[in-house]
Amino acid sequence: MEIQGLPGRLLDELGPSIASGELPEGAVLRTEELEERFGVSRTVVREAVRVLEGMRMVASRRRVGITVQPKSLWDVFDPMVIRWRLAGSDRSAQLRSLGSLRMAVEPAAAALAATHASDDDRRELSSLAVDLTVTARAADLTTFLKHDIAFHSLVLRASGNEMFAHLGDTVAAVLTGRTEYHLMPHQPEPYAIRLHREVAEAICAEDAAHAEQAMRTIVTGALEELNLQLG
Amino acid sequence: MEIQGLPGRLLDELGPSIASGELPEGAVLRTEELEERFGVSRTVVREAVRVLEGMRMVASRRRVGITVQPKSLWDVFDPMVIRWRLAGSDRSAQLRSLGSLRMAVEPAAAALAATHASDDDRRELSSLAVDLTVTARAADLTTFLKHDIAFHSLVLRASGNEMFAHLGDTVAAVLTGRTEYHLMPHQPEPYAIRLHREVAEAICAEDAAHAEQAMRTIVTGALEELNLQLG
DNA sequence: ATCGCCTCAAAGATATGACGTATTCAAGTG
DNA sequence: CACTTGAATACGTCATATCTTTGAGGCGAT
Numbered sequence: 001m002e003i004q005g006l007p008g009r010l011l012d013e014l015g016p017s018i019a020s021g022e023l024p025e026g027a028v029l030r031t032e033e034l035e036e037r038f039g040v041s042r043t044v045v046r047e048a049v050r051v052l053e054g055m056r057m058v059a060s061r062r063r064v065g066i067t068v069q070p071k072s073l074w075d076v077f078d079p080m081v082i083r084w085r086l087a088g089s090d091r092s093a094q095l096r097s098l099g100s101l102r103m104a105v106e107p108a109a110a111a112l113a114a115t116h117a118s119d120d121d122r123r124e125l126s127s128l129a130v131d132l133t134v135t136a137r138a139a140d141l142t143t144f145l146k147h148d149i150a151f152h153s154l155v156l157r158a159s160g161n162e163m164f165a166h167l168g169d170t171v172a173a174v175l176t177g178r179t180e181y182h183l184m185p186h187q188p189e190p191y192a193i194r195l196h197r198e199v200a201e202a203i204c205a206e207d208a209a210h211a212e213q214a215m216r217t218i219v220t221g222a223l224e225e226l227n228l229q230l231g
Numbered sequence: 232m233e234i235q236g237l238p239g240r241l242l243d244e245l246g247p248s249i250a251s252g253e254l255p256e257g258a259v260l261r262t263e264e265l266e267e268r269f270g271v272s273r274t275v276v277r278e279a280v281r282v283l284e285g286m287r288m289v290a291s292r293r294r295v296g297i298t299v300q301p302k303s304l305w306d307v308f309d310p311m312v313i314r315w316r317l318a319g320s321d322r323s324a325q326l327r328s329l330g331s332l333r334m335a336v337e338p339a340a341a342a343l344a345a346t347h348a349s350d351d352d353r354r355e356l357s358s359l360a361v362d363l364t365v366t367a368r369a370a371d372l373t374t375f376l377k378h379d380i381a382f383h384s385l386v387l388r389a390s391g392n393e394m395f396a397h398l399g400d401t402v403a404a405v406l407t408g409r410t411e412y413h414l415m416p417h418q419p420e421p422y423a424i425r426l427h428r429e430v431a432e433a434i435c436a437e438d439a440a441h442a443e444q445a446m447r448t449i450v451t452g453a454l455e456e457l458n459l460q461l462g
Numbered sequence: 463a464t465c466g467c468c469t470c471a472a473a474g475a476t477a478t479g480a481c482g483t484a485t486t487c488a489a490g491t492g
Numbered sequence: 493c494a495c496t497t498g499a500a501t502a503c504g505t506c507a508t509a510t511c512t513t514t515g516a517g518g519c520g521a522t
Binding site: 112 | 234238274277278281282284285286302303306307308309310311324328329331332334335336338339340343390392393394395396397
């Protein structure tokens with residue numbers, strides 16, 4: 001998934017440093033400095049910097065160096081950027097943004113899934129809804145998380161829209177982060193579980209409006225819960 | 232905006248080739264071959280390839296070469312990828328995906344803008360609505376496009392959500408593509424113009440529900456028009 | 463004949479030194 | 493004071509050498 005080799009390791013250092021604000025906007029790095037600091041060659045530094053440049057997190061200019069770009073320019077949809085921000089200091093801002101995005105996208109995806117899902121998708125969705133119910137009752141948060149991710153990813157994928165489908169990983173990151181940082185109730189709410197079942201049933205019944213509505217209730221609830229926890 | 236220098240030129244060749252399917256999934260390139268083909272050094276090839284790897288369009292493995300990855304892995308939200316696909320052979324698939332995305336995001340953004348927009352935003356929005364009305368009547372498609380882009384970008388930005396704000400460029404690409412490839416009526420429909428004014432007024436009046444509804448009508452119409460034109 | 467191990471070579475990964483080039487800053491000039 | 497000019501600087505590109513990983517074919521044992 002990640003970028004491999006030494007440039008990858010450099011990225012794993014630089015990316016989080018920038019995302020967390022440790023290297024603020026306007027900070028300047030020099031190639032040579034990075035070579036020494038990480039004990040690697042120019043080749044490696046340049047390749048890592050190019051990738052960061054591709055994400056618009058830095059810009060490299062002659063006679064100046066490598067400068068950190070304002071956050072407003074970053075490719076905020078890049079999975080790496082999202083992961084770095086979730087791990088760092090503006091985790092809550094990132095979670096809020098993602099919450100709004102989910103509110104926009106997931107209901108639409110559910111509606112599309114109701115008309116576009118394959119038979120296999122529908123079967124798996126029903127099965128996942130059952131799994132969710134069981135693991136929620138057992139208060140097994142880890143397994144619950146796994147099934148929750150699978151459920152939401154599947155709905156996004158079943159929508160038949162490639163862009164929605166790609167948000168599966170992003171939603172997975174949100175759900176994982178929410179669980180890791182204890183931003184959700186310790187026991188999944190029975191009401192939320194019922195809504196998941198409703199989404200699955202509506203999609204199986206090709207009832208787009210109902211699927212959309214139930215999904216909207218789920219993500220609205222999640223966003224409210226988040227705002228509650230974050231103040 | 233783009234990546235500069237020789238690696239940038241390489242990207243402008245390779246990216247579109249891959250996006251258009253000229254280099255299909257599984258196709259293999261070798262570093263040396265690219266060096267010769269483009270008359271550049273290893274350094275340049277490697278940096279360009281790294282960027283493509285960051286977009287997950289290719290993967291580089293020892294003893295094998297640089298292989299084109301399946302489309303399902305690409306970072307479909309990357310602005311470069313979107314531009315390449317819009318310019319190439321699966322323009323219509325890309326426009327459809329983006330259409331659904333707009334349907335999900337823009338109404339939500341309009342609703343948020345109604346409560347989050349600054350006074351400056353509201354003023355500019357009203358002004359843009361007037362501009363749209365005027366240029367639509369004059370059937371000046373180029374200027375109309377410019378204002379249309381400004382309008383939608385502003386709503387997305389005024390939502391206060393950074394992720395929505397970033398979709399401004401994407402929407403701009405859609406609108407531009409739609410005009411360039413004659414996928415819209417030659418004279419903007421008066422009804423659509425009225426809806427834009429309604430969005431502006433609702434946002435100014437902090438009427439989230441109305442703003443959302445009017446925006447939904449706009450993008451629904453755009454998507455229907457698109458499906459009509461593309462069959 | 464099949465399986466497993468070993469060796470070799472192919473291709474990327476990294477390191478390094480040299481040179482090119484744009485850009486900034488400041489000294490010098492009118 | 494404005495403008496020109498030149499030198500210093502840090503990235504950009506090239507060429508070359510060496511290292512590392514890994515796929516494929518060969519070889520032997522079962």
